[in-house]
Amino acid sequence: MRSKPDAESRPEFETDLRRRLLLELSSVKIRKSQPIFSMTRTFRIVLGGLAVAAVAAAVIVPFFMHRQGSGTIALLGTSTSVTQVGDDAFGPLNGLGTIDTGGNAGGSAKETATSPASSALAPVAASPMMSVMASGAETSGSAVSGSGTASPAIIVRPMPPLRFPAVTYVYKGDPIHQDQRKLNVLKSIPVALSADQITSVLAGLGGNAMSIPSFDGALVTNVTLSENSHFGYTINADLTAGTFSIYENYSEWPQDNGSPLTATEVPATDTIIGIADAFLADHGISTSTYAIPELTRQIGIVVPIVRPMAGAAAATSGSSAIASMPMIPYRPDSVEVLYPLTVNGMRVYSSSGAQIGLQVTVNLRYGKVSAVSGLAVTQYQSSAYDAITDSSTIISLAEHPSVYPIIYNGIMGVSSGATGATDINLGTPALAYEEVYQSDGKGGSSEFFVPAYVFPETTGPNAGTGSVIVPLVASFEQNSNGGGVMKPMPVPLEAPAVK
């Protein structure tokens, strides 16, 4: 017994799992013979363009299992179906190019002479986003009355150019041993629901099977339902792809013009997640295939107020001006709760390092869920592909990611003022999937989950949240689409900087 290993669990994990399990049970009516739908709300069905009137009397998003063909399709997150097919079955997966596994993927971490990191500051063209400000003194057309009161005119000015400090990634983790010569790539298979399933879904939603006899053979491909009540929702179902989204029925939600939330008006993280949990449970949406939920962005971080500079200053570098600007706390009206997707026990990341999963938007002002995205019927095929086993190649790929410049999570345009590159250390990676899209040659694209190493950033402004993703399948290169572009925050209208 003295040799018995210590196995203490984390109290927060135990508590959170208990809560999720009870929520799961509360949303599923127990029957010994078969699972059941959860029906809690009333919706009015609106089908644009079709002369069919039906009044739904039951909840959206029924939660049930059906058999189709040779496998069981789990609807809406109860489990994932993975079918193994032959090696390299999806054809050549070249992405944006190929990786030379002979070790030529990159030089040493400090070879910055020819890399984008060589310039200390990478100037970005003036943002097309304009700031709109009222000025009483800078418009020649303003009319000044005898009393001195000017009629404000609108001046549109370009934002000052944003500059991003260059960075260099340096691996500081444990030795890497990736010795699996073959790794399974998953291909997402769109699930087109059968006529029976569509009928069942609609029957579950409305209590009446939808039939359109005057359109014999017509296949329902998309359904939109709207709840025309205060704080009602709109649900969109793409029945050919098996995806669902829920969002606020804008005509039934207040349009906010309020001032930013104060610190006391922002609920605690646990409360926010509880709101998301309760909404999912109320509507029979299982979270069993997802990891513990988390907020995707920290509330209350400090960001600079970016304003246009007047006169000559607007044409020059804005880095030092930005650095000296006053800071405000970031308290958005809505935050996103992410339930990270897990497949085969591994998490899934986009190429920019963000986790993929079920996203629930919570409106903090009203304490309500305003949107849910990422709901889908999940089904995959799995095929083994040659893997990268050379650790030096893997590390080199991590230290020279194709996503550039660096996304500074929640922080906009802050310049360190350094003239040289800044090192960002990377820690020991974890195995996960990278979500990659590839054109199918027919105008569409296929989604793949590629085994990858996720290297956490351990230093720098994204320490603890940022990461670099390195796919381990030899025929993939890191996908740079959409990465590295800073999304400007809304610019508050305020008094002119100069009169």
Added chain:
Amino acid sequence: MNDAEIIAAIQVGDTEQFGLLYDAYFQRIFAYIFYRTRNRAVAEDLVSTTFFKAVNGIGKFDSRKGTFSAWLYRIARNTLYDHGRRKANVVPIEYAENVSSGDNPDKTVADRRLVEEVRAILADLPSGQREIVSMRAWDGLSYTEIAEILGKSEGSCKMAFHRASIKFRTLLP
């Protein structure tokens, strides 16, 4: 209330009662999985999977056909096997290694040496016997439960453990 009564209550809609089952079995299932995966994050994922499977199947559970405990352990065991098939570097369930060697500073030097010796002896045991020993010694399961989980007779489980204990007494100082 015993497990069968709790399950009966759950099956007629009193789902909150599942909390009683969870509180009674969580630590045991966590330990069972943690001993065999040697990784806390993996253990948490597998424990979650185990309990969600139990939640989704509890409507069909028939107390007349077996105990809830054995059923839950079988789910955990199958979840471990599924995980082991996917991960080549996961320690097989039959090889119950010491998961805390070198990690716990509270362990004395003598304890750590004992752990190594126990591990070596365990490694020499046939896989089925090894599993019975670890379930009895580390998971604290009764012979009845072990027999039910593994689908063996209670007598054969007792005999297997008895033979292993003789070997331990012979080889350990």
